[in-house]
Amino acid sequence: MAVDLSYPDRVVELVAKTEEFIRDVVLPVEDAHGGDIAVAGGESARVELQKAAKDAGVFAPHVSVEYGGHGLGMVDRAPVFEAAGYSLFGPTALNIAAPDEGNMHMLAHIATDDQKQQFLAPLAAGDVRSAFAMTEPAPGAGADPNALRTRAEKVSGGWKINGHKHFITGADGAGFFIIMARTSGEPGERGGATMFLAPADTPGLKVGRHIGTLDKSMIGGHCEVFFEDLFVPDSAVLGKPDEGFAYAQVRLGPARMTHVMRWLGAARRGHDIAVGYVAEREGFGSRLGDLGMIQKMVADNEIDIAATRALLVHACWALDGGSHAANETSIAKTFAAEAIFRIVDRSVQMCGGLGVSEDLPLARLSREVRPFRVYDGPSEVHRWAIAKRTVGAARKAAAAKTAQS
Structure with missing residues (x-):
C-alpha cells in the first residue's frame, strides 16, 4: 500500500499564510520585547495578536469549524503549528498555545453541550484563557499523578474542593480552571480522580505567586493556586466522577x-x-x-x-x-x-x-x-x-x- 506523505492543498495554503503572518506580524513583536510576553503587554498583546491572526485567516487551525476554526486533525496540524512556533509568540497569536489548546481538545471530546457553550466556545474564540490544575507541591501529584492530594468531597448539590497546586501554566488571568481532584482512594493509589470546571471568580479559588522559570513566552505565568472550600455544582464535573x-x-x-x-x-x-x-x-x-x-x-x-x-x-x-x-x-x-x-x-x-x-x-x-x-x-x-x-x-x-x- 502506497504511503502518501503530502498535505492537502488547504493545509499547504494555511502553512504559507501562517509563515507570512509570523514573519510580518509576530516576529517583530517578539524581537522588540526579547520574547517576554509580560514585557510585550501580556493580555493586551494576546488580544491584539489574535485579532491580527483572525484578520489574516490563520486563527484557531485546530478548532472545529462549528466553533470558528479550520478543523484540522493531528497530522494536518503539524506543519501549521510548526510554522506558528517559528516565533515564541506565534502559538499565542493563533490561539494554539498551552494550556488552552490542550484544554480545547479535551472539552471538545468530553464536555457536555452546556459545558461546551459555557467554556469551549469562548475559549476557542479567544475571549478567555484557561488553566489545567493538576500539578501539586511535594508530596503531591507531579510526574506521578497517582500522588494526587487535592480532594473533592461530595456535598449537597455539588462538591467542595480543597488543595494546593503549583506550576499551573496560564493561571494568572485565566477565565476558568479545569481542576483535577481526588474523589476516592488515597494518595498513591491508582484512579479515584475527577475533573471539575470552575470559573476563576468562584469563591474559594485563589491564584498565588508566579513561580519564576526559564521560559518567559507563556502568558499567565506558572503559578501557585489554592482551593479553600471551593464549591462547584454537580454540573461542573467534566466527564464522570473517579474517571479523571x-x-x-x-x-x-x-x-x-x-x-x-x-x-x-x-x-x-x-x-x-x-x-x-x-x-x-x-x-x-x-x-x-x-x-x-x-x-x-x-x-x-x-x-x-x-x-x-x-x-x-x-x-x-x-x-x-x-x-x-x-x-x-x-x-x-x-x-x-x-x-x-x-x-x-x-x-x-x-x-x-x-x-x-x-x-x-x-x-x-x-x-x-x-x-x-x-x-x-x-x-x-x-x-x-x-x-x-x-x-x-x-x-x-x-x-x-x-x-x-
Missing part, C-alpha cells in the same frame, strides 16, 4: 505532540539563523560553513529536525486513527524534547559570542526549549513507561506461548 485520569489521556497524548510541533518551529528558527551566519562568516582562512566541525553540527541539526518530524507524524497518524498512542507519543515526545534542545544548543555554538548574546534570539530560544524535557512528563518517566510497556508485552507473549505448548 482516564479522561486526561484524551488531552495528554495530543498535547505532547502539539508541544513538539510548536517547539520544533522554534528550533528550526534557531537552525536557520545559525546556518545563515556560518554560510557568510569568515574565519581560519575560509567561511565557517566550509569547516568540517561546523558542517557536522549543521548536518546533525538537519538529522534531528527530520527525525523529529517523522516520529511526530507517525504519532499523530496513530492519534487520528483513534488510538491513545501512548507509546508513540512517549517516544516522539522524549526524542523531540532532547533533539530540539540539541538543535538550539548547536545553533548557539555555531554563532559563538553572538549566540549567547541578546543580539540574536538564540539565547532566548535556548531558555524556552529547555523546560520541554520536564514539561508533559520528564524524559526519564517516559523512558520508564516505554520500557515497562515493552517488557510487559514480552512477558505476555512468553506466557501466551507457554499456554499454547
Whole structure:
C-alpha cells in the first residue's frame, strides 16, 4: 500500500499564510520585547495578536469549524503549528498555545453541550484563557499523578474542593480552571480522580505567586493556586466522577505532540539563523560553513529536525486513527524534547559570542526549549513507561506461548 506523505492543498495554503503572518506580524513583536510576553503587554498583546491572526485567516487551525476554526486533525496540524512556533509568540497569536489548546481538545471530546457553550466556545474564540490544575507541591501529584492530594468531597448539590497546586501554566488571568481532584482512594493509589470546571471568580479559588522559570513566552505565568472550600455544582464535573485520569489521556497524548510541533518551529528558527551566519562568516582562512566541525553540527541539526518530524507524524497518524498512542507519543515526545534542545544548543555554538548574546534570539530560544524535557512528563518517566510497556508485552507473549505448548 502506497504511503502518501503530502498535505492537502488547504493545509499547504494555511502553512504559507501562517509563515507570512509570523514573519510580518509576530516576529517583530517578539524581537522588540526579547520574547517576554509580560514585557510585550501580556493580555493586551494576546488580544491584539489574535485579532491580527483572525484578520489574516490563520486563527484557531485546530478548532472545529462549528466553533470558528479550520478543523484540522493531528497530522494536518503539524506543519501549521510548526510554522506558528517559528516565533515564541506565534502559538499565542493563533490561539494554539498551552494550556488552552490542550484544554480545547479535551472539552471538545468530553464536555457536555452546556459545558461546551459555557467554556469551549469562548475559549476557542479567544475571549478567555484557561488553566489545567493538576500539578501539586511535594508530596503531591507531579510526574506521578497517582500522588494526587487535592480532594473533592461530595456535598449537597455539588462538591467542595480543597488543595494546593503549583506550576499551573496560564493561571494568572485565566477565565476558568479545569481542576483535577481526588474523589476516592488515597494518595498513591491508582484512579479515584475527577475533573471539575470552575470559573476563576468562584469563591474559594485563589491564584498565588508566579513561580519564576526559564521560559518567559507563556502568558499567565506558572503559578501557585489554592482551593479553600471551593464549591462547584454537580454540573461542573467534566466527564464522570473517579474517571479523571482516564479522561486526561484524551488531552495528554495530543498535547505532547502539539508541544513538539510548536517547539520544533522554534528550533528550526534557531537552525536557520545559525546556518545563515556560518554560510557568510569568515574565519581560519575560509567561511565557517566550509569547516568540517561546523558542517557536522549543521548536518546533525538537519538529522534531528527530520527525525523529529517523522516520529511526530507517525504519532499523530496513530492519534487520528483513534488510538491513545501512548507509546508513540512517549517516544516522539522524549526524542523531540532532547533533539530540539540539541538543535538550539548547536545553533548557539555555531554563532559563538553572538549566540549567547541578546543580539540574536538564540539565547532566548535556548531558555524556552529547555523546560520541554520536564514539561508533559520528564524524559526519564517516559523512558520508564516505554520500557515497562515493552517488557510487559514480552512477558505476555512468553506466557501466551507457554499456554499454547
